Amino acid sequence: MTRRPNGEGSFYQQKDKSWVYQITYGRKADGSPYRKSFKGRTKTICKERRAQWEEEQARLKAEEEAQAAESARLEELRAKLGHPIESEILFSEAFPQWLDLYKAPPARKPSTYASYLDTYRIHFAEAFGDMPLYQITQDVVQDYYQQKQKTGARADQKKGGLSPKTIHNQHMLLKDFFEYAVKKYKLPGNPVLGTTRPAVPTPEMRVLSPSEMQIFIEEVMRETQRVAILTTLFVGFRVGEVLALKISDLNLEKQTLSVNKNLLRVPTAAISPDNPNIQILNYDPKKKTHLIVQNTPKTSTSHREINISDGLCELLVRHLFTLANSTWPNPDGLLFPSKAGTHLDPKSFEIRLAAVSKRCEIRKVNPHALRHTLATRLVEDKVPLNIVQGILGHASIETTRKYLHKNEDIEREAIGTMSNYLHMDQMDAAPKLNGTAPRAKFADVILPTFPQRRNHTV
Numbered sequence: 001m002t003r004r005p006n007g008e009g010s011f012y013q014q015k016d017k018s019w020v021y022q023i024t025y026g027r028k029a030d031g032s033p034y035r036k037s038f039k040g041r042t043k044t045i046c047k048e049r050r051a052q053w054e055e056e057q058a059r060l061k062a063e064e065e066a067q068a069a070e071s072a073r074l075e076e077l078r079a080k081l082g083h084p085i086e087s088e089i090l091f092s093e094a095f096p097q098w099l100d101l102y103k104a105p106p107a108r109k110p111s112t113y114a115s116y117l118d119t120y121r122i123h124f125a126e127a128f129g130d131m132p133l134y135q136i137t138q139d140v141v142q143d144y145y146q147q148k149q150k151t152g153a154r155a156d157q158k159k160g161g162l163s164p165k166t167i168h169n170q171h172m173l174l175k176d177f178f179e180y181a182v183k184k185y186k187l188p189g190n191p192v193l194g195t196t197r198p199a200v201p202t203p204e205m206r207v208l209s210p211s212e213m214q215i216f217i218e219e220v221m222r223e224t225q226r227v228a229i230l231t232t233l234f235v236g237f238r239v240g241e242v243l244a245l246k247i248s249d250l251n252l253e254k255q256t257l258s259v260n261k262n263l264l265r266v267p268t269a270a271i272s273p274d275n276p277n278i279q280i281l282n283y284d285p286k287k288k289t290h291l292i293v294q295n296t297p298k299t300s301t302s303h304r305e306i307n308i309s310d311g312l313c314e315l316l317v318r319h320l321f322t323l324a325n326s327t328w329p330n331p332d333g334l335l336f337p338s339k340a341g342t343h344l345d346p347k348s349f350e351i352r353l354a355a356v357s358k359r360c361e362i363r364k365v366n367p368h369a370l371r372h373t374l375a376t377r378l379v380e381d382k383v384p385l386n387i388v389q390g391i392l393g394h395a396s397i398e399t400t401r402k403y404l405h406k407n408e409d410i411e412r413e414a415i416g417t418m419s420n421y422l423h424m425d426q427m428d429a430a431p432k433l434n435g436t437a438p439r440a441k442f443a444d445v446i447l448p449t450f451p452q453r454r455n456h457t458v
């Protein structure tokens with residue numbers, strides 16, 4: 001028989017009458033052959049499949065050669081330019097792309113994303129926007145920090161530099177971005193790592209003294225939203241947590257308040273109507289800002305159920321009966337609705353607090369001062385610090401919060417110490433309340449009901 005040309009391969013037929021076409025297409029390092037088999041009902045089909053395979057191999061080889069040629073070209077260009085060609089992308093293009101990919105909702109909360117957008121728009125865009133990434137060196141970033149400490153370019157238009165805390169926050173944002181850019185754009189290193197920043201001083205806490213508390217509480221009684229303000233003081237919730245509370249969050253049988261939402265105002269650019277974790281109130285894309293209700297409070301450990309004192313619980317019950325007998329609507333079942341039956345704006349809440357402190361002729365009081373005041377009073381009354389942290393819902397005490405669940409009596413006693421500052425005789429008359437259980441005093445009280453909103457828009 002005439003010998004077949006090298007590489008032509010051989011056929012053999014299987015028991016099922018199909019054909020196998022086997023070829024040798026090279027040798028391994030040890031001299032053994034590389035073989036490839038193609039199966040089909042006929043020899044023609046086997047040959048067609050071999051042809052298709054060879055075409056695919058030729059395409060892959062061409063791509064590999066093209067990639068090698070491109071890598072060689074880029075390497076030559078890097079040597080000539082002194083930097084990777086990828087790093088020539090402008091900061092104004094790369095940074096917003098990174099924000100959208102890694103820092104935008106739902107991966108991050110709208111409020112956090114909004115702060116990042118403001119930082120870029122007010123500070124980073126002017127300083128780095130027109131620069132390619134390879135030009136943003138450690139010295140460039142250090143000079144930026146120095147200038148911001150002197151002039152600031154503050155959003156509030158006030159003179160002076162940015163605070164050390166603000167510069168620290170900007171540093172952390174730049175650090176995260178350039179860690180990404182090192183891999184994405186082939187930067188030789190993170191330019192912010194070797195920089196120095198001003199030390200961040202521990203901020204002074206605004207804490208009301210016992211005498212200031214008495215004056216403040218007496219003046220708060222003149223406010224329409226006095227119960228919301230007192231609740232903030234006596235349980236230490238954040239203002240957004242208080243204003244997001246619903247009547248259903250008050251459990252009279254257990255005598256607790258539950259935090260599971262947070263109300264805040266954010267720029268429209270930072271929110272998405274498709275985000276399942278938020279409720280946008282009265283959405284209008286033309287508005288600059290919106291009030292939103294986040295299903296998650298400030299931190300992952302802020303979800304909590306806090307025991308409240310007898311005094312505060314009675315105050316809340318009286319408040320709800322007063323609300324039910326008023327002309328105020330409350331279609332969403334809010335614990336502290338506005339006169340229009342809507343959520344109170346956190347900014348308006350802060351303005352009212354400032355007005356109260358001004359009338360009291362004491363240093364300005366903000367919602368955070370009420371939290372610090374609660375914490376200080378509890379510590380002064382020898383309440384264990386871990387219990388205080390659990391009441392305030394700080395993010396760093398997850399294990400402590402688990403311990404709290406096993407010590408409800410301690411927690412209730414802790415909150416109860418605040419009742420010494422709450423004088424119920426200052427309240428208006430309310431339905432008389434009866435109860436026998438010492439720690440479920442209001443369990444049998446049937447709270448008033450409110451007409452519900454029929455068409456609730458998100």
